[in-house]
Amino acid sequence: MKFCCCFSYCFPQPSETSIIDVNKQEPQGENDENFTVFSYRELRLATRGFSASNKIGKGAFGCVYKGFLANGSVVAVKMLSVELESMRGEREFVSEISTLTNLKHENLVTLKGCCVDGTKRFLVYNYMENNSLAQVLLGREQNRIKLGWEARQEISLGVARGLAYLHDEVRPHIVHRDIKASNILLNQNLVPKVSDFGLSRVLRNDVSHISTHVAGTLGYLAPEYAFSGRLTRKTDVYSFGVLLLEIISGQTVVDFDLEHGEHYLVQKAWELYRANRILHLVDPILGMNYPKEDAVRFIKVGLLCVQETARFRPEMSMALKMLTNDVDMEGVQISQPGLVVDLMNIKLGQKTTFRSLYSSNLESTPSPLSSCS
Structure with a gap:
């Protein structure tokens, strides 16, 4: 049984008292931007x-x-x-x-x-012809595309531009809250599209938002948001940093094998950085077919974005300038990243470190465009 609802509070309608009849609307052309x-x-x-x-x-x-x-x-x-x-x-x-x-x-x-x-x-x-970045880069073998350096670079820059638009150009600012590989869709030309705004929040008057209900996806959650509910644009910056490391490495944020247990991409990147072996993070599928200076810069930007202390992370507009080499990164200091510890035994506000372990009990919101099992 179909029914009509008053959705004037969310639909772009001329009158606040408009009633939308879902049975009397006609579809519009592909190039028509009307809702x-x-x-x-x-x-x-x-x-x-x-x-x-x-x-x-x-x-x-x-x-x-x-x-x-x-x-x-x-x-x-x-x-x-x-x-x-x-x-x-x-x-x-x-x-x-x-x-x-x-x-x-x-x-x-x-x-x-x-x-x-x-x-x-x-x-x-x-419709997005190439589904999601999770499928193309991290999915099952039959769904993967061998992405070269240029494709990875353009995807990274595209996501950064989309987030910089949400964070800086849109008023009031918007925080996505669920940036991850499965929420980055790719069209036929591999142009990235940030999707799934079901968890997004508006930040009015450029202030942080405190939430008692933490939502998002494990592995991409900024520590201060997971433990205190404090939501800012730096929350998305952390998630973008994790995503950037995934794009460059071709590895998932959390991996598991029987011999070594769980592996965390953020931790691995930090350890390689401190050991001066940062290029070992680059996806082996690229061979030597990538510019080393660019790869180092992208990984460093990723690590800057996942720093434990939110105020040390760059804003998205600055991260974009770093990625495009419009800002000199010589001498930039990178501090320890943060990971989410076991939320079963933690109090709000507790410190986190890169040695902390993840927990599966935090609410995760799977992407509605990820592969069906």
Whole structure:
């Protein structure tokens, strides 16, 4: 049974009392930037009844499907199921719409529209031919692409530009809160698009935000946010630093093997840096086909971004200038990185060090566009 809802508080409507009828809106052209409210029937037809063969990703609240609209547009349709008791799914739906309908940037995903049907919410995006960076770089062998240095460099710079836009150009500033490889989508030309704004937060008056509910993904969480709930733009900077180290090394943030147990990429990068063997972090698949000075600079920027003390981390605009070599990094001091310790036995505000171990009990929000198992 379909129903109409008043979403004037999050949709870009001319009147605060507007009622959106999800069954009476017409889809618009692929190049039309207007936000479209699709009917459930349109999306069901586009995805062949949300068939398994059209499923391209899976997340915490549902799956993502490839769809073909009647006008020929290829889209990605994210289905969110709302938990009525906690309203989870609904919050992410509203956050995504309220954020993305007001943002336009080459390195941010484009939200084309939405649909409301019963307790289900649907978000419609431009389709990304190469799925996510997690699949292309870190996924199963059959899904990987052998990314050369130039591709890795451009992906890193693109993500940095997208975040610098959110942090510095947008007013009020926006913190993404869940920057990770599976939330970086890649189009047919491997142009990166920051996606999944369901956890994003607006920072008004350029002040920090204190949250009693820490959300994000283990391994990418800034220590001060994980332990005190203090959310600033430096929270995203930490996550970007981890992502940058992943891009250069081709390694996941946390790895495990039976012989050595858990391995942490941030810790490995720090140890190699201190031992003057920083280039050993570069993905072996590159061989010698990369500029050593650039690789050293990128790894150093990554380590600067994951420093334990938030005020020592560069702002995203400065990190971008460092990556493009517009700022001289000669003599830049890098302090010890921070990792998240076991949250079962920790009090808010406790110090962390790079020797700390991660814990799996922290809430993690899987990417809705990561590979389905």
